[in-house]
Amino acid sequence: MSQNSTCPVCGAPTQASTRPFCSQRCADIDLGRWFSGQYRIPGPPADEENLEKPEINDER
Structure with a gap:
């Protein structure tokens, strides 16, 4: 990464620790x-057929 990188959120110069x-x-x-x-x-x-359906526990 270059020394003059900018933060993708606010555009300020980046810090090495973050x-x-x-x-x-x-x-x-x-x-x-995220x-x-x-962000996607x-x-x-x-x-929708392949999506997992939640398990329902009918035991009481």
């Missing part, structure tokens, strides 16, 4: 975006 981000705050923002589904990896639509 690279590729400028701070832990921006790293946490990026992680939150968890919320804002493109691919074909999921076939």
Whole structure:
């Protein structure tokens, strides 16, 4: 990585300890975006027949 890298979240210069981000705050923002589904990896639509269905335990 070059010395003049910028944070992908805010555009500030990166810090070695949190690279590729400028701070832990921006790293946490990026992680939150992944968890919320804002970032997605493109691919074909999921076939609903092949999705796993949750198991239901009828025993009481």
